[in-house]
Amino acid sequence: MRAADTGDTTMGRLVAALGAVKAWEAIRGRTLPPAFVARETQQERVSRLDQKLHTWHNRLASADPAEDIAIGERSGARLIVPGSPEWPTQLDQLGSSRPLGLWLHGSADLRFACLRSVAVVGARSATSYGTHVAAEFGFGLSEAGWTVISGGAYGIDGAAHRGALAADSPTVAVLACGVDIAYPRGHLDLFTAVREQGVLVSECAPGVHPTRARFLIRNRLIAALSRGTVVVEAALRSGALNTAAHALTLNRHLAAVPGPVTSSMSAGCHRLLRERKAVCVATHEEMIDLVGVLGDDLAPPPRSPAVPRDTLNDVTRKVLDAVPSRGGAGFASIALAAGVPLDAALSALGGLAAAGYVERVEKGWRIRTPASAAYRKHHSVPDPVDSSGADAFAEPMPPQEQTAPLPDLA
Numbered sequence: 001m002r003a004a005d006t007g008d009t010t011m012g013r014l015v016a017a018l019g020a021v022k023a024w025e026a027i028r029g030r031t032l033p034p035a036f037v038a039r040e041t042q043q044e045r046v047s048r049l050d051q052k053l054h055t056w057h058n059r060l061a062s063a064d065p066a067e068d069i070a071i072g073e074r075s076g077a078r079l080i081v082p083g084s085p086e087w088p089t090q091l092d093q094l095g096s097s098r099p100l101g102l103w104l105h106g107s108a109d110l111r112f113a114c115l116r117s118v119a120v121v122g123a124r125s126a127t128s129y130g131t132h133v134a135a136e137f138g139f140g141l142s143e144a145g146w147t148v149i150s151g152g153a154y155g156i157d158g159a160a161h162r163g164a165l166a167a168d169s170p171t172v173a174v175l176a177c178g179v180d181i182a183y184p185r186g187h188l189d190l191f192t193a194v195r196e197q198g199v200l201v202s203e204c205a206p207g208v209h210p211t212r213a214r215f216l217i218r219n220r221l222i223a224a225l226s227r228g229t230v231v232v233e234a235a236l237r238s239g240a241l242n243t244a245a246h247a248l249t250l251n252r253h254l255a256a257v258p259g260p261v262t263s264s265m266s267a268g269c270h271r272l273l274r275e276r277k278a279v280c281v282a283t284h285e286e287m288i289d290l291v292g293v294l295g296d297d298l299a300p301p302p303r304s305p306a307v308p309r310d311t312l313n314d315v316t317r318k319v320l321d322a323v324p325s326r327g328g329a330g331f332a333s334i335a336l337a338a339g340v341p342l343d344a345a346l347s348a349l350g351g352l353a354a355a356g357y358v359e360r361v362e363k364g365w366r367i368r369t370p371a372s373a374a375y376r377k378h379h380s381v382p383d384p385v386d387s388s389g390a391d392a393f394a395e396p397m398p399p400q401e402q403t404a405p406l407p408d409l410a
Helices: 009-018 020-029 034-042 046-062 065-075 089-097 128-143 156-166 185-197 212-225 239-249 264-274 284-291 314-322 331-338 342-355 370-379 399-403
Strands: 078-080 102-106 117-122 147-150 171-174 199-202 228-233 253-256 358-361 364-367
Touching: 009 020, 009 034, 009 046, 009 089, 020 046, 065 078, 089 212, 102 185, 117 128, 117 156, 117 212, 117 239, 117 284, 128 147, 128 156, 128 228, 128 284, 147 156, 147 212, 156 171, 156 185, 156 228, 171 185, 171 212, 185 199, 199 212, 212 239, 228 239, 228 264, 228 284, 239 253, 239 264, 253 264, 253 284, 314 331, 314 342, 331 342, 331 364, 342 358
Parallel strands: 117 147, 117 228, 147 171, 171 199, 228 253
Antiparallel strands: 078 102, 102 199, 358 364
């Protein structure tokens, strides 16, 4: 791990071919197996291989693995490798870019936490809309028993982690630095809470600081650890789209949250949706429906808001539709317009009047307007019948405006 860069695929192929111990011995002796060199030569990598071998050898000369382990133990961190009980086997799908080992710091078991997990990613310079949605997703997913995985950065990542912590559930933060380094510094308290309730994950040894390249390289771990990734908010040049690309390469579910079409911070999400690379989701239930077990984790179908009118039967609805909203009409005219018998119309009108839908006026029956009802309630004055055909829905003028005398300009 000290000899190779994070995500070094050449080292990954060497370890896969020889095993970790023999790969280490080959690097120390500066002699790679001829069969491995021949395979690399077929891929026209021989010149780069010589350069890498030289770099690996020099790094091993200055490395102190025992001190790394001691520093990690003093800070409370632990090291896992492929084959460890806590190692998430889904990382094996990364092939030659599979991490050689992972440093963990936290109370949660990484393998168990990632069995039902969703990666929530997005822009660092997120809008208030984006952070609100990310927090809602983090809280909803955690409350439903799903682990939230993200990168611990500002913006969408931090909001998702906080949402998960608010639901008293574990969350996984994959870092681009050592697990003992707080980057960004403003998330020191957040990382402390994640250690207590979840786990911090990194390929880097303790004390290693982040670089721009490591942020992009660690994104493959976020995508590989989770069952699916949801991009909450991302511009066209966002690191979150790099995570989305890894998710697609690994055949993981990919979802995106739509945003305002005028927002450049959602342009990346909209491009994923337009190119049909991602599924549109608006709630955490829809994300669980996408990544969950078929038939067990279905999202409830969206329903329109229920209104009192929905409880009326067919005859009553027909009568209500036939009642005029201004002026008035007799019950016989209403029955004819509704196409119902007179006794049914009269019975329906009585029920509608008791429920506050219609009212009796001089010309018969009309729709009861909320404005006039509210005015009578507050001012205790009768609602005059508008025989001139004025709009019955117009709100009455306040008393002082109705009675105020006009100035004498003569």
